[in-house]
Amino acid sequence: xxxxxxxxxxxxxxxxxxxxxxxxxxxxxxxxxxxxxxxxxxxxxxxxxxxxxxxxxxxxxxxxxxxxxxxxxxxxxxxxxxxxxxxxxxxxxxxxxxxxxxxxxxxxxxxxxxxx
Amino acid sequence: xxxxxxxxxxxxxxxxxxxxxxxxxxxxxxxxxxxxxxxxxxxxxxxxxxxxxxxxxxxxxxxxxxxxxxxxxxxxxxxxxxxxxxxxxxxxxxxxxxxxxxxxxxx
Numbered sequence: 001x002x003x004x005x006x007x008x009x010x011x012x013x014x015x016x017x018x019x020x021x022x023x024x025x026x027x028x029x030x031x032x033x034x035x036x037x038x039x040x041x042x043x044x045x046x047x048x049x050x051x052x053x054x055x056x057x058x059x060x061x062x063x064x065x066x067x068x069x070x071x072x073x074x075x076x077x078x079x080x081x082x083x084x085x086x087x088x089x090x091x092x093x094x095x096x097x098x099x100x101x102x103x104x105x106x107x108x109x110x111x112x113x114x115x116x
Numbered sequence: 117x118x119x120x121x122x123x124x125x126x127x128x129x130x131x132x133x134x135x136x137x138x139x140x141x142x143x144x145x146x147x148x149x150x151x152x153x154x155x156x157x158x159x160x161x162x163x164x165x166x167x168x169x170x171x172x173x174x175x176x177x178x179x180x181x182x183x184x185x186x187x188x189x190x191x192x193x194x195x196x197x198x199x200x201x202x203x204x205x206x207x208x209x210x211x212x213x214x215x216x217x218x219x220x221x222x223x
Contacts, residue, residue: 035212045152045160045203045214061211062117095159102150102165102207109159 002026004096004107011113012086019082020110022096029077030054033099036070036081038092039109046092050099051079086114118142118206122215128223133194137218139187139204148208151180151189154217155200163202164189194220 007021022034036048049060051070058070064083072079079096094110097103119142129135139149147167152160162171164180167187177192191198199222204215 037214044217045154045205047205047212047214050210050212059210097159099207100165101169102162102171102205103152103160104162104165104171106159106161 002098002105004098004105006094006096006107006110009111009113011115014087014114014116016086016114017082017084018086018112019080020094020096020112022079022081022107024077024079024098027098030074034070034072034079035097035099035103036068037095037097037103039095040089040092043092048081048094053079083112086112088114090114117211118145118209118213120204120206120213120215122202122204122218124218125216126219126221128221129194130223131194131196135191135194135220137189137202137204137220139182139189139215141185141187141206144184145206145208147183148206149180149182149187150205150207151178152203152205153198153200154203160203 003025005023010018012018030053033052035050038046051058053072067084069082091114096107098105121140123138149167151164154160163174163178168180179190181188202218
């Protein structure tokens with residue numbers, strides 16, 4: 001069965017960086033693009049970007065340009081999302097989600113807390 | 117960027133009611149729209165893709181329609197498990213923007 005398993009919760013200080021992983025299993029990793037979506041406490045869903053696991057190409061939302069990097073490691077079927085220069089407004093649950101005409105499988109979410 | 121606007125933001129209804137949620141895009145997205153259900157503390161769950169296609173395993177009381185800029189999600193007969201927040205998302209153009217959400221509450 002398809003599974004996306006994300007890394008655990010993180011607490012970071014303002015200005016630091018965080019790298020969240022998402023390990024895929026149960027399907028051909030390079031066949032489906034992967035989205036990253038975040039959700040601040042009590043707020044809606046915010047699209048961050050997408051990565052093509054086959055070649056590693058990425059597209060990021062304008063808001064995150066210069067601060068976000070999405071990468072993949074095909075040998076372990078894992079995608080990563082790194083966000084730098086963290087501020088309190090980046091406190092959120094971060095999700096990876098497989099794309100197949102809509103996001104049909106989601107990771108469990110990773111809570112990133114930015115606090116001094 | 118394409119803006120997605122959902123209405124209403126909150127909807128109060130009773131078990132057995134028929135409810136409709138609307139999603140409008142700021143420009144045409146053809147049929148590239150998905151609907152998700154999200155419950156507190158959980159990841160979103162895909163209900164509808166390509167505006168009207170029911171995701172496998174989703175009850176048939178959920179249906180979607182529309183194209184271009186106006187879309188609807190209809191729940192034909194509300195069940196207790198349906199009280200949640202619903203989001204639309206366009207995936208015609210990057211960034212793949214979401215609506216702000218509609219919270220479906222028990223009346």
